[in-house]
Amino acid sequence: xxxxxxxKKRNFHWDSIFKIAATCAGAFVLLIIxxxxxxxxxxxxxIWEKEGLAFVTGDRWNPVEGRxxxxxxxxxxxxxxxxxxxxxxxxxxxxxxxxxxxxxxPTRIREPISFxxxxxxxxxxxxxxxxxxxxxxxxxxxxxxxxxHEALGEHIFLFRDAPFGLDILTASVVLAIMIxxxxxxxxxEILLAVPAIQREAAYMLGATKWEVFRMSVLPYAKSGLIxxxxxxxxxxxxETMAVTMLIGNAVGPKAFPFGFFQQGNSLASIIANExxxxxxxxxxxxxxxxxxxxxxxxxxxxxxxxxLIIRRVxxxxxxxxKGF
Amino acid sequence: xxxxALDVLNAMKKDEQPPTKRNxxxxxMTNDIASNKEYKVLIENLAVSYSGKxxxxxxxxxxxxxxxxxxxxxxxxxxxxxxRTINRMHDxxxxxxxxxxxxxxxxxxxxxxxxxxxxxxxxxxxxxxxxPFPTMSIWxxxxxxxxxxxxKDKSIxxxxxxxxxxxxxxxxxxxxxxxxxAVALSGGQQQRLCIARALAIQPEVLLMDEPASALDPxxxxxxxxxxxxxxxxxxxxxxTHNMQQALRVSDRTGFMYLGDLVEYDKTEKIxxxxxxxxxxxxxxxxxx
Numbered sequence: 001x002x003x004x005x006x007x008k009k010r011n012f013h014w015d016s017i018f019k020i021a022a023t024c025a026g027a028f029v030l031l032i033i034x035x036x037x038x039x040x041x042x043x044x045x046x047i048w049e050k051e052g053l054a055f056v057t058g059d060r061w062n063p064v065e066g067r068x069x070x071x072x073x074x075x076x077x078x079x080x081x082x083x084x085x086x087x088x089x090x091x092x093x094x095x096x097x098x099x100x101x102x103x104x105x106p107t108r109i110r111e112p113i114s115f116x117x118x119x120x121x122x123x124x125x126x127x128x129x130x131x132x133x134x135x136x137x138x139x140x141x142x143x144x145x146x147x148x149h150e151a152l153g154e155h156i157f158l159f160r161d162a163p164f165g166l167d168i169l170t171a172s173v174v175l176a177i178m179i180x181x182x183x184x185x186x187x188x189e190i191l192l193a194v195p196a197i198q199r200e201a202a203y204m205l206g207a208t209k210w211e212v213f214r215m216s217v218l219p220y221a222k223s224g225l226i227x228x229x230x231x232x233x234x235x236x237x238x239e240t241m242a243v244t245m246l247i248g249n250a251v252g253p254k255a256f257p258f259g260f261f262q263q264g265n266s267l268a269s270i271i272a273n274e275x276x277x278x279x280x281x282x283x284x285x286x287x288x289x290x291x292x293x294x295x296x297x298x299x300x301x302x303x304x305x306x307x308l309i310i311r312r313v314x315x316x317x318x319x320x321x322k323g324f
Numbered sequence: 325x326x327x328x329a330l331d332v333l334n335a336m337k338k339d340e341q342p343p344t345k346r347n348x349x350x351x352x353m354t355n356d357i358a359s360n361k362e363y364k365v366l367i368e369n370l371a372v373s374y375s376g377k378x379x380x381x382x383x384x385x386x387x388x389x390x391x392x393x394x395x396x397x398x399x400x401x402x403x404x405x406x407x408r409t410i411n412r413m414h415d416x417x418x419x420x421x422x423x424x425x426x427x428x429x430x431x432x433x434x435x436x437x438x439x440x441x442x443x444x445x446x447x448x449x450x451x452x453x454x455x456p457f458p459t460m461s462i463w464x465x466x467x468x469x470x471x472x473x474x475x476k477d478k479s480i481x482x483x484x485x486x487x488x489x490x491x492x493x494x495x496x497x498x499x500x501x502x503x504x505x506a507v508a509l510s511g512g513q514q515q516r517l518c519i520a521r522a523l524a525i526q527p528e529v530l531l532m533d534e535p536a537s538a539l540d541p542x543x544x545x546x547x548x549x550x551x552x553x554x555x556x557x558x559x560x561x562x563x564t565h566n567m568q569q570a571l572r573v574s575d576r577t578g579f580m581y582l583g584d585l586v587e588y589d590k591t592e593k594i595x596x597x598x599x600x601x602x603x604x605x606x607x608x609x610x611x612x
Contacts (some may be wrong), residue, residue, distance in 0.1 A: 107418065197455045201518070203416060205469035205525055206445030215468060219459035 037296070044290035046283055055290055061252040063277075063284040070287040072267070072294055074255035078168070079266040079298060081257040082243065083236035085172035090180045091229050097180070098187035103213060114188065121181035129242035132174040137165035137246060140173065145261055161261040164248070169260040171247040175239055179232035186231055190224035191217060223313045230306035237268075237299055244269035267295040364389035364559040365410065365529060366427040372405050375419035379405045380583040383424070387576070392551060392560045394574035394591065396567060398611070401580040403563045407531050410561065411447040412440040428529065445473060448522030448558075449531040453538045454514035456506035456521070463502040465517055469525035484524055491557075492520035493550045512543025519550060523558075530554065532562040536569065548573050567607055571595050579603045 047055055051070060058071020097117065101110055145163035152159040161167070194217050202216035218225075248263025255265045265273075271288050278284040365387040372379045380402035387393045395403040405414070412433060414420040425432045433443050456465045466485045475481060485502075489495040494516040498509070506517055515535060522530060532551070536544040551573045554560060564570050570577050571591060578588040579598075587594060587603045598604045605611055 195455075197451055197453060198457075200413065200416075200449075200451060201455045201457065201521075202468075203413065204411065204444060204447075204449040204451075204522065205472055206441050206443075207472055208441055211472055215472075216457060219457065222459070 037293075040289055040293040040296060044286045044293050047286040047290040050283060055287070056294065059253045059256060061255075063274075063282070063287075065282055068283040068287075070283065070290075072291055074250075074253065074257070075265050075267045075270050075291060076294060076298065078247070078255060078257050078264040079237055079268070079295070082168060082172045082175055082247065082264070082266055083233055085169070086175035086179060086236045087229060087233050089173065089176035090183055090232055093176075094180050094183035094228070094232070095187055095225060097184040098191050099213065101184075101188045102191035103209060103217070114185070117181050117185050117188075119181075121185060125178060125239060125241040128174055128178050129245035132170065132242055132246045133166075136174060137170045140170055141165035145169065149261060158259050159261065161259045163261040164263070166246055166248040166263065167261045168247065168257050168264045171243050171264070171266075174242050174246055175236050178239060178242060179235050182235055183228050183232040186228035187221075187225055190221045190228060193224075194220045223310045226313060227306065227310055230302065230309075233302055233306075234299060237302060238295070240268040240272050244272045249273050267291050267298065271295075362389060363387060364428065365561070366425070367406075367410075368425040368427065370406070370409060370422070370424035370426060372402070372409055372414065372423075373421050374417070378583055380580075380585075383585045385578060385585065385588055387559065387561060389559050390555060390557065391575040392555045392562060392573050394570035394577045395561065395563045395580060396565075396570050396577060397580035397586075397606070399565075402583045403578075403580050404533055406580070407533055407561060407563050410529065410531055411444050411449055413444075413449070415440050445469075445525055446527055447529045447531060448525065448527035450515070450518050450522055450533065450535045452534045454511055454518050456509075456514050456517050458505075458507050460506055461503045462498050462506050462509070462517060465506045466520050466524050469521060473525065484526075485520075488520040488524040489517075491523050491550075491554060492516045493546060493553070494520055510543070512539050512546060515539060515543070515547060516550060519547075519554075523554075528559065530558045530560045532560065534563055534565055537565060544569070567595075567609075579606060581606070 047070060050068075051058065055070060056072055056076070058069070059073045060069045060071050061074075062069045101114055101117075105113065141163050145165070145167075149159050149161075149163050153162075154160075198216050198220055199212050202212040207215065243266050247265055247269055249269065250263040250265055251270065255263070257264045271291050274284075275288055278288050363386040365385075367383050367385040367387070370383040371381045383406060385393075395406060397403050408414050408417075409422055410426055410428075410433070414422055422434060424434075426434060428446075431438065457468060460468065463485060466488050467481050470481055470484060475484070486495060486499075489498065494513060497513060498504075498517075506514065509517060515538075519530075519535070535551075536547045539547065548569065551560060551562065555575075562570075562574065574591045576589065577591040577594040579586045579594060579600075579602075581602060587598055587600050589599070594603060595607050598607065
């Protein structure tokens with residue numbers, strides 16, 4: 001082939017088409033966020049006009065026409081509390097699962113178990129909700145909540161409420177079960193990505209498997225594991241179906257989470273529960289949309305915090321973890 | 325730098341003490357081993373396979389005490405595999421199977437009563453790429469092995485860390501910034517830090533797997549100087565791709581090819597007057 005022939009074969013149009021297509025796709029993300037934000041803000045405008053910032057800090061919930069009064073604080077707290085309890089249960093378990101899969105499990109059982117973990121992540125949340133409602137809450141109440149309440153209820157206010165099975169703790173535990181697959185699948189990938197040479201450095205010094213994990217793998221993977229946990233937290237915050245079925249759906253001041261066995265409510269579940277009843281012409285509807293806007297900001301806040309934490313962990317040592 | 329065969333001879337003569345016997349198994353040493361006490365490591369009929377595929381076969385070597393032994397050969401010849409059998413690193417490789425004996429101070433490291441974890445504490449290793457613990461400071465990196473072994477006293481730690489860094493020829497460069505993160509050091513400094521980390525646990529044998537392959541010529545030269553100094557105190561086995569390096573630092577050289585130890589002799593002999601045609605071709609750069 002002559003040089004001319006080669007030059008003619010090149011077609012540079014594809015490069016510009018590729019550039020335009022990729023830019024459009026990138027812009028699409030921004031467009032969606034802006035549209036969602038705009039829609040939520042305009043639909044909830046009335047409630048901000050009436051309540052102002054008191055909508056975020058208030059705790060009353062009265063949709064009766066003429067006496068309308070709305071406050072989101074109990075549900076913000078309910079969302080954060082259930083998600084954090086779920087995270088406290090799920091993170092140690094998930095990292096344990098990831099540790100087992102990456103460090104201990106023989107190859108023969110590693111693959112099937114990894115597959116099952118990923119399968120669990122794909123189970124729709126309504127299934128977890130139904131299981132929680134019909135099976136788990138009864139067992140959990142009889143075997144954990146009632147005995148704990150009897151033993152500690154008089155001494156510790158967190159266990160004061162008589163357990164009913166549909167409460168903050170039940171919702172949190174099911175939430176934890178739901179986010180375990182996400183956190184452990186991501187954590188496993190992160191642990192497997194730790195270079196072999198890092199592990200060998202510790203093995204060379206005569207470390208046991210646990211010591212290798214503690215001194216070599218964990219510090220290397222720390223920021224990634226935090227990221228995996230935040231991913232789980234993100235899922236917990238937005239989770240609607242299962243939480244709605246299990247949290248008890250209290251409204252008003254008594255929904256503020258003060259105890260494990262108390263009926264509560266979360267931002268997502270109160271929207272799901274009450275949306276059907278809200279008349280679009282009253283303040284009820286804008287109030288629920290306002291909750292949606294707050295939920296968007298809570299998720300956004302968690303993401304920003306996550307980035308800050310991960311950056312701090314990575315930069316804790318000058319230069320961070322960089323290649324060699 | 326010239327080859328220092330005299331050092332080997334001196335080391336051989338000097339070392340008249342009986343081998344130390346940690347992990348005393350309650351066995352008598354055989355006469356065969358006792359007569360080899362100037363040798364630190366004896367490799368007998370060693371073979372390694374990965375999932376049935378042979379990597380090295382029937383290796384026999386006597387590695388002298390307080391000297392540098394180099395393993396050379398083209399990629400894939402099994403030299404790294406051989407090195408990693410000595411501290412039982414292959415226990416961690418899936419499908420790896422080791423047969424034969426490696427005797428250090430009269431003990432076969434593959435005997436069933438040997439705990440590989442304790443065994444590794446007696447053998448230091450330096451890897452191809454510098455691999456300091458990235459979240460730890462310089463001080464903590466060197467202290468890591470000592471802390472694992474239960475040394476907690478700060479003054480003892482400080483003393484050993486200073487000694488180790490001095491031996492690795494890093495002390496003067498880092499003595500004022502021991503709290504700095506290890507990853508802030510240059511590549512060559514990191515590798516000498518890894519040497520110091522390995523020395524801190526006071527190993528009997530130091531294994532080096534192409535310790536300078538990721539470094540520039542100046543850093544390489546420093547590592548080589550360090551190796552030459554270290555052999556006064558340690559038995560060093562070094563795998564290298566670089567024949568000039570083997571010539572510069574080692575007292576003995578083993579040439580490996582396709583899993584065989586083709587020839588093993590004094591370095592001078594291997595490079596100037598090898599027995600085998602294959603060795604001659606390799607060291608003269610006719611293949612590689």
